[in-house]
Amino acid sequence: MLKLHRVTKIFNPGGPDERVALRQVSLEVPQGQVVTIIGSNGAGKSTLLNVIAGVYSIEEGAIFLKGQDISSWPEYRRAAFIGRVFQDPTRGTAASMTVEENLALAMRRGKRRALRWGITPEERRYFKEQLAQLGLGLEDRIRDKVGLLSGGQRQALAVLMATLTKPKLLLLDEHTAALDPRTAKVVMELTQRVISQHQLTALMVTHNMDQALRYGHRTLMMHEGRIILDISDPLRSQLKVSHLLEMFEQASRNSLEDRILLTSPG
Amino acid sequence: MNIWLGALEQGFLFGAMVLGIYLTFRVLNYPDLTIDGSFTLGAAVAAKAILMGYDPWWGLAMAFICGAMAGLVTGLLHTQLKVTPLLSGILTMIGLYSVNLRIMGQANVSLLRRETIFTGIKGFIPDPWGTLLLAVxxxxxxxxxxxxxxxxxxGMALRATGxxxxxxxxxxxxxxxxxxxxxxxxxxLIAFSGSLVGQYQGFADIGMGIGMIVAGLASIIIGETLVGTQTLIRAMASAIIGSLIYRSIISLVLQLGLSPTDLKLFTSLMVVAALALPLVRNRLGFSPLRGAGDVKVTPRNQNF
Known part of the structure; x- marks a missing residue:
């Protein structure tokens, strides 16, 4: 499904502030697998997702989606197959446009935008139905501007928008980290529901080790641009957060700072 | 009476320009300074077309197409050569000055005794109402x-881009x-408006576009303050309401004895005052004048 072959990403190559964010990362994710990714700040988790989404070009290696080499595709072209939810709820939605307009934009993912009417009546009905499933009362606010919604509502909408067209791949970049614990739980449950409903392939970056082990089928740990741990079910299901922390400490020396970061609920 | 009629006519004729600025500055959130050049371009193209014997309505269409091409140049400078939005507009605007002179052949082209869209309508509906009706x-x-x-x-993808x-x-x-x-x-749209104004006043002039950005922004800000931006239709309506009020204010101050040469300074100060108003109001602790549902007190785009 998704395959990365020795992918290297260097920021400011050759410059005085050169930084290697990914070092020859190889990864294969089969169809329908949900992978959680953990690691300290600067480990390369977000860079990994951005490189897959095409936000950054890569210096070495190749990226394949469904057997097709997409390494040189621009971001908007890859977006036809890749849904994304960002950490900041304001980044995944257009504040000055209404709820239904945002969904209509998402409905046309990867399609040519022509001079056809932007929202059809059937779509409006479909959106209401989908919004009702969120259980946040958004189905009665489809004409409201998204900027008027709360952070949690916006993020739930962003999850819905990212998955509306059942993309081949879903990338979640700490998408519950900016929310309060209760809202985070609601959004996470929603995410899990859509993923299993559409049997999506997904990569989820998280700061929360407990979350990393609880969700999905496989967990990756990254450190300094490398994948230092790759563990799948059923072995993974026996793993505890403390084990993970131990492994992490073995791999990295600067444990104290990371322990604080990794155990904080998010 | 005559002055107000003139202000009304101009408000509508400049309305297309204000809508054009609304599209770039507000919808696309792109501080495009091509305007001063493309407005004159529209007038120049239409005037030249009329002098060459084309139907004045053709002049409008050609003005629109030429203006669109000027916009494309600005856009290509930004998207392909990564020139910043402000500079890309300035470069096109300055280049257009020479282009406009080339088109007109001189700094001022008169349409005296030529057939324009306005002389056409006056044949059916004589002034005072013919010109206004056509403008509306x-x-x-x-x-x-x-x-x-x-x-x-x-269009929705465009709005989302901004x-x-x-x-x-x-x-x-x-x-x-x-x-x-x-x-x-x-x-x-801006060039289209320029071609209308050129035919309305009976000449195209190389300097007629100077300060159009500021005039357009003044109109938009006035309109937004009074009408609001809650819905798309309201935001668009604020462009034309603003344009009408702006032209009325200009007529009024000219009537009161302001020298026409001081108009540009007056317009600039008007925009400054409109931009400063929300800040001053907040600092003095007054509540905003606008409705409760409105979340935007300060203008969204502070780049101008």
Missing amino acids: LLFAAVFLAVYLFLCTEL DNEQMIRSLGVNTDYTKLVGLALGNG
Whole structure:
């Protein structure tokens, strides 16, 4: 499904502030697998997702989606197959446009935008139905501007928008980290529901080790641009957060700072 | 009476320009300074077309197309050569000065005793109402077309580009393309308006575009303060209401004895005052004048 072959990403190559964010990362994710990714700040988790989404070009290696080499595709072209939810709820939605307009934009993912009417009546009905499933009362606010919604509502909408067209791949970049614990739980449950409903392939970056082990089928740990741990079910299901922390400490020396970061609920 | 009629006529004729600026500055969130050049371009192209014996209505169409091409140049400078939005507009605007002189052959082209769209309408409906009626009808057509466009898939993608570029790109839209479309359409409208104003006043002048950006922004800000931006239709209506009020204010101050040469300074100060008003109001602790549902007190785009 998704395959990365020795992918290297260097920021400011050759410059005085050169930084290697990914070092020859190889990864294969089969169809329908949900992978959680953990690691300290600067480990390369977000860079990994951005490189897959095409936000950054890569210096070495190749990226394949469904057997097709997409390494040189621009971001908007890859977006036809890749849904994304960002950490900041304001980044995944257009504040000055209404709820239904945002969904209509998402409905046309990867399609040519022509001079056809932007929202059809059937779509409006479909959106209401989908919004009702969120259980946040958004189905009665489809004409409201998204900027008027709360952070949690916006993020739930962003999850819905990212998955509306059942993309081949879903990338979640700490998408519950900016929310309060209760809202985070609601959004996470929603995410899990859509993923299993559409049997999506997904990569989820998280700061929360407990979350990393609880969700999905496989967990990756990254450190300094490398994948230092790759563990799948059923072995993974026996793993505890403390084990993970131990492994992490073995791999990295600067444990104290990371322990604080990794155990904080998010 | 005559002065107010003139202000009304001009408000509608400049209305297409204000809508063009609304498209680039507000919808696309792109501080495009091509305007001063593309407005004159429209007038120059239409005047030249009329002098060459073309139907004046053709002049309008050609002005729109030429303006759109000027917008494309600005857009290509930005999207392909990565020139900043402000500079890309300035470069096109300055280049257009020479282009406009080339088109007109001299700094001022008179349309005296030539057939224009306004002499045409006066044959059916004599002034005072003929010119106004034509101005209103033309503006209504432009307004409707722009509104319908912004409700299409492409138009919505364009609005999303101005609102949240990263988000709409992650939904598969090539934002370089939507920016080009927006800049072409915006400058097309501005040139269209220029061609109307040129025919209305009976001449095209190389300096007639100077300060159009500020005049357009003044109109938009006045309109937004009074009408608000809660819905798309309201935001668009604020452009024309603002244009009408702005032209009325100009007529009024000229009537009161302000020298026409001081108009540009007056307009600048008006924009400064309009931009400062919300800040001053907040600092003095007054509540905003606008409705409770309105979340935007300060103008969204502070780049101008």
